[in-house]
Amino acid sequence: MRYKAIYPTEAIEAHRAFIARRRTTRPSEEYRTPTNDEWDEFLGHFERRKLSIGTCGRAFGTPCIHEHACIRCPMLRPDPTQRSRLVEIRDNLKDRTDEAEREGWLGEIEGLKISLSSAEGKLAQLDAEVAQARRTIDLGMPSFDEVATRTT
Numbered sequence: 001m002r003y004k005a006i007y008p009t010e011a012i013e014a015h016r017a018f019i020a021r022r023r024t025t026r027p028s029e030e031y032r033t034p035t036n037d038e039w040d041e042f043l044g045h046f047e048r049r050k051l052s053i054g055t056c057g058r059a060f061g062t063p064c065i066h067e068h069a070c071i072r073c074p075m076l077r078p079d080p081t082q083r084s085r086l087v088e089i090r091d092n093l094k095d096r097t098d099e100a101e102r103e104g105w106l107g108e109i110e111g112l113k114i115s116l117s118s119a120e121g122k123l124a125q126l127d128a129e130v131a132q133a134r135r136t137i138d139l140g141m142p143s144f145d146e147v148a149t150r151t152t
Contacts, residue, residue, distance in 0.1 A: 045060045045061070046060075051070055052082065052085060053070075053071075053076070053079060053085050053086050053089070053122075054076050054077045054078040054079040054082060055076075055077045055079070056070060056073070056075055056076060056077075057075040057076070057077050058075045069115065071115055071118050071119050072114060072115055072118040076122065078122045078125060078126050080126055080129065080130060083126055086119060086122055086123055086126070087123065090116065090120060090123060093112055093115050093116040093119055094116060096108075096112050097112040097113060100112055
């Protein structure tokens, strides 16, 4: 068995060599400088991902598969500071579901229930993240006898 020490400069040089080898196998037009319009479109993508209750995490250039029903989307990352807004949305969905059931709007009920379930899931996600951030881990404190060596 052999061991080798790896230094940061070696890792950096190896990575640069890997990138250089990879670039030789890729079409050169992929490595051109983007135009101002392309750069603006790229930056605009991230601006358009900001929502009232969080941020959409879908990749650049991909369409929204949920037709902007963001509360249902697993790519929505809710903002903990917007929890009250999310509670308000959930409560509104409950009221709308009750109204649809009362009025017999069967076409509305299923969609509202999906959105309501998703809103409750996003609230649970927020609560779990907050609980995780607040959780402390007791590592314990060793006693003197456990760490001190006795020579008697």
